Amino acid sequence: MDYFFAETLDHALQTARSKTAQGKTVKFIAGGTDLTVQIEDKLVSPGLLIDLTEIDELRGIKKEKMGLRIGALTTIAELAASSDLPACLLQGARSIGSPQIRNLGTIGGNICTASPCGDTLTPILALLGILTLNSPEGERKVPSEDFFLGPRKTALREDEILTEIWIDNQALEGNSAFRKIGKRNGQVISQVNTAVWLKKEPGSGRISDVRVSVGSVAPTPLRLRKVEQALCGKIVDKKLIEQAEGLVEMEISPISDVRAGRDYRSTVTRYLFRDALEESLGA
Numbered sequence: 001m002d003y004f005f006a007e008t009l010d011h012a013l014q015t016a017r018s019k020t021a022q023g024k025t026v027k028f029i030a031g032g033t034d035l036t037v038q039i040e041d042k043l044v045s046p047g048l049l050i051d052l053t054e055i056d057e058l059r060g061i062k063k064e065k066m067g068l069r070i071g072a073l074t075t076i077a078e079l080a081a082s083s084d085l086p087a088c089l090l091q092g093a094r095s096i097g098s099p100q101i102r103n104l105g106t107i108g109g110n111i112c113t114a115s116p117c118g119d120t121l122t123p124i125l126a127l128l129g130i131l132t133l134n135s136p137e138g139e140r141k142v143p144s145e146d147f148f149l150g151p152r153k154t155a156l157r158e159d160e161i162l163t164e165i166w167i168d169n170q171a172l173e174g175n176s177a178f179r180k181i182g183k184r185n186g187q188v189i190s191q192v193n194t195a196v197w198l199k200k201e202p203g204s205g206r207i208s209d210v211r212v213s214v215g216s217v218a219p220t221p222l223r224l225r226k227v228e229q230a231l232c233g234k235i236v237d238k239k240l241i242e243q244a245e246g247l248v249e250m251e252i253s254p255i256s257d258v259r260a261g262r263d264y265r266s267t268v269t270r271y272l273f274r275d276a277l278e279e280s281l282g283a
Ligand SMILES: Cc1cc2nc3c(=O)[nH]c(=O)nc-3n(C[C@H](O)[C@H](O)[C@H](O)COP(=O)(O)OP(=O)(O)OC[C@H]3O[C@@H](n4cnc5c(N)ncnc54)[C@H](O)[C@@H]3O)c2cc1C
Pocket: 027, 028, 029, 030, 031, 032, 033, 034, 035, 036, 037, 052, 072, 073, 076, 095, 096, 097, 098, 101, 104, 105, 106, 107, 108, 109, 110, 111, 112, 113, 117, 118, 119, 120, 156, 160, 161, 162, 163, 187, 188, 189, 190
């Protein structure tokens, strides 16, 4: 396997294009915390790895007039230390792996791996994150909800690089929370995770806008539209929370796997959702 350090985005894209044309299987590598495991397990066997980690233009979190720009190579540790992130994304980042994994792993790698249990995915969906994908032809913007096509399947073409994640001011103005459960408290992959984002009308406390996403209960992270519809425009009380929890269970159809059983996942999603909702409401 060949290894190549790209110094610029253009360098990475052109190299990928020319090596693919020569018949090589090319993979981009960032922190390598997912990809090296996949190579070790022989799930992928690239002929060339293009290392993106020296491309400085893909790093960092920038607060701009209209929103937040997060470079794809920003590490999970950098996210976890940021004071600019909405709570759900901050909590999602802080829940990932160990300090070693957070120091190496990147948000771009977490998103492009597209594991249904990835802990930045549900926050990005709830925040309506927009992903910028670059290829030698230029760039395209893809709403995060259209990016995840199945377990480890995305809308990325072979020679495309995810360069940044955009979160609009509209999403930065709401309140949000993330919850995850795993087999232990630290260094653990989610059995289920969820993110809730909402905005309340000042004064009445009525929910004027809300988004709920769940992970690890379907082949891709999901928005729960029926739950959102049930909550939107309402003043939340105990009865409404119970009704919304019931809809959570109706909207998901988790499977049993090595991490958790179907029934456990269903029940626990309901309670993680309630917890995240209550935190977002400031209860
Ligand atoms: C011990 C351990 C614990 C973990 N715990 C968690 C956890 O709690 N929660 C969690 O969500 N994940 C966890 N992970 C998974 C992993 O650490 C994260 O998904 C991490 O964010 C991956 O980022 P990376 O930069 O290392 O990706 P890489 O391994 O470098 O890449 C992953 C995939 O994305 C592609 N890729 C990377 N960057 C780009 C880009 N900019 N454009 C296009 N394609 C790209 C690569 O080609 C590869 O297919 C864990 C992993 C390990 C080994």
